[in-house]
Amino acid sequence: MPGTPAVVEQLVHARLLITTHRSARLRVTLRYRADDPLAVHMLFPAEYALDADRADRTEEAEPAPGGLAPARPPAPPEIEWVFARQLLTAGLELPSGLGDVHIRPALGRRTMVELRSPEGTALLQFDSNELRRFLWRSHVAVPEGSEPAHLDADRALAQLLG
Template structure:
């Protein structure tokens, strides 16, 4: 059976201030059935939602365009909730904006390049339309 998804866990730094950051692991996910999007999954501990029980909660998932991630590795990009830009050294910064606040994360650019390389092997850039299933997408939206 051919691969239909790419998943990679990478290390990131949550920038808390100019002199303080916290390490966390983020899972990057790409699925051929949703060829335009990538997902970043964060541990439940980083959710701003109130858990139902102590130490319980759902992982935090951000979904945005694969193209945005690819462009952000080369130059600042994004105008909305997700903004990505190269940083000094071999790093890439990802800024996530929500009504509750802003999170700034620093990733090793090589990890993001590797993830994109694998996603492009699964669905080459420019060929995403061949993998789109409008009926399936509509069914997911209507839930």
């Protein structure tokens, strides 16, 4: 669709539920790409990694221009979860998901996202309206049902085999 963005990105706030009485507020980036039309990318700051090694990892500092003092080390890479756009859509209305990602509506205008990995489970609470706004923008970029027209079969096969 000419004139529509190839990438939809939205910063949202989430609450990471640590215990029944403790939580942490964090910013999450939601990303949708027209060249990957079936997927939603959810990016978290690296300090929230369940893998302690990854949360503490930083790359070696680059020298500053002129070699006087080292520049600030780059930030650790973000943690990225990728799952089906349809899962996010369905999870806003009914409990949905198998495997590593589960999404369900919660009391009020909240949506719960549960992410499971070998290192542990993270339970996040989002404002449902922020998720709906992101999905609406993704559907403007690639309307539901037109995803196959945006798929690059050769690229997808190369990713699977590479």
